[in-house]
Amino acid sequence: MRAMAFPDGIADFRSDTVTRPTPTMRRAMADAEVGDDVYREDPTVTALQETAAGAVGMEAALFTPSGTMANQIAIHLHTRPGDGVVCVPTAHVRKYELGAAGALSGVTFLVVDSDDATMTADALDAALDPNGPYYDIRPGLLTWENTHNASGGTILPAEVMAKGSAFASEHEIPVHLDGARIWNASVAAATPVTEWSNHATSMMFCFSKGLGAPIGSMLCGPAAFIEEARRVRKRLGGGMRQVGVLAAAASAAFGDRDRLTEDHDLARRLGEGIASRYPDAVDLGTVQTNMVRVGGDGLPHGAPAFHADLDAAGVKVGFAARDALRFVTHRDVDGNDVDRVLAVLDSA
Ligand SMILES: Cc1ncc(COP(=O)(O)O)c(C=O)c1O
Known part of the structure; x- marks a missing residue:
């Protein structure tokens, strides 16, 4: 179960460390x-x-x-x-x-x-x-x-x-x-x-x-x-x-570790969504688990501009290098959040 939406509807793809404990985890802690x-x-x-x-x-x-x-x-x-x-x-x-x-x-x-x-x-x-x-x-x-x-x-x-x-x-x-x-x-x-x-x-x-x-x-x-x-x-x-x-x-x-497969499916969907728009931006061969690296060379305006557009749309993501972004999927992001990323690309 997803813990709780991030404040202000932020979608946070910076890392899989940003998740909040689920109600099940919190109950286990209390007990x-x-x-x-x-x-x-x-x-x-x-x-x-x-x-x-x-x-x-x-x-x-x-x-x-x-x-x-x-x-x-x-x-x-x-x-x-x-x-x-x-x-x-x-x-x-x-x-x-x-x-x-x-x-x-x-x-x-x-x-x-x-x-x-x-x-x-x-x-x-x-x-x-x-x-x-x-x-x-x-x-x-x-x-x-x-x-x-x-x-x-x-x-x-x-x-x-x-x-x-x-x-x-x-x-x-x-x-x-x-x-x-x-x-x-x-x-x-x-x-x-x-x-x-x-x-x-x-x-x-x-x-x-x-x-x-x-x-x-x-x-x-x-x-x-x-x-x-x-x-x-x-x-x-x-x-x-x-x-x-x-x-x-x-x-x-x-x-609950078997649920990691959901994160991997989501990363795949994100990687394929970006690659279908900008094939040189993602090497799908490296999208094997819960991370997607997006290279600025393959984007029309480069990684910093994509980062700024995402930020304005309430999507947080980190830099993997000066001109590359790293998206990480985890239990607190979902398909709607992936769609938000793709919508940002479509409106650029
Ligand atoms: C591969 C790898 N090893 C070790 C660590 C360190 O873990 P921690 O942040 O809990 O110190 C990380 C953190 O992201 C990591 O990605």
């Missing part, structure tokens, strides 16, 4: 059984952690306030200062976490160039030299991102991940999966999450993105790793007390 989770006494978060670990086929899980914190705890635990974290140039952990990996863990990045945000085993072999001279940067961690945000929500092919991760494990490099939107990938590709998580040492996913919960992410991995993660989370100020009120909303959102 949640809680306790002090720093003492491990919150039954609601404990149950959610067990459910999440089971769902991704890992031993244990830890609820964190954000995806960034979960990713950074993983980087901190897998690496030593001076190590390189292997990723594509536009990885969230590299570009959008405020330099946290350097600031908190003293690591640098080993970047593998890639046109489509995937890393083949050959590309990894060429870019890294795990057996190189001792004064090379030591690859301490390989990270994947699925779906890949900066590429427009594209799905990482499981076989690419399997081969790249096999290369990493041959060289005893641990693997972390940033699966902020892994459930979008799973639902869109009709593929169990374990097809990806089986090739990772640890992973995180977010409840606060497409799933629609107000707050929260889950770091998953081996039991001993998650035990250490609990200590690092506390050190970072992320030890939470009666956190069951948040876990209850996350749990309701998680149970």
Whole structure:
């Protein structure tokens, strides 16, 4: 069920993080059984952690306030200062976490160039030299991102991940999966999450993105790793007390994850609607989940003008680049909102 229309009839396509908790989530929050989770006494978060670990086929899980914190705890635990974290140039952990990996863990990045945000085993072999001279940067961690945000929500092919991760494990490099939107990938590709998580040492996913919960992410991995993660989370100020009120909303959102298919259908409809008017503005091949990237080159007046027209019509959207917009569908936008976007294009 849709939570509540945005104020003043605004249609907000900036991100899937803008959703408001549904009445079901709010009721679950009000009814949640809680306790002090720093003492491990919150039954609601404990149950959610067990459910999440089971769902991704890992031993244990830890609820964190954000995806960034979960990713950074993983980087901190897998690496030593001076190590390189292997990723594509536009990885969230590299570009959008405020330099946290350097600031908190003293690591640098080993970047593998890639046109489509995937890393083949050959590309990894060429870019890294795990057996190189001792004064090379030591690859301490390989990270994947699925779906890949900066590429427009594209799905990482499981076989690419399997081969790249096999290369990493041959060289005893641990693997972390940033699966902020892994459930979008799973639902869109009709593929169990374990097809990806089986090739990772640890992973995180977010409840606060497409799933629609107000707050929260889950770091998953081996039991001993998650035990250490609990200590690092506390050190970072992320030890939470009666956190069951948040876990209850996350749990309701998680149970409803099959609805992501509605967001994907809506993104497709939006992408096709724009492409039918301006074929060069959208690469439909990249519209795989809940994002649509619209390139200004393919529009008659460019992305900033389209952005201004949308804004005047009460439609919010973000810039993916200086001349490209990113639309994200989620549980608080619908077919009427898509029609509003297309009407703006028609009246330009
Ligand atoms: C791929 C990816 N990883 C991690 C994050 C970080 O999540 P949070 O905003 O909860 O810190 C995001 C946020 O959008 C993301 O898109």
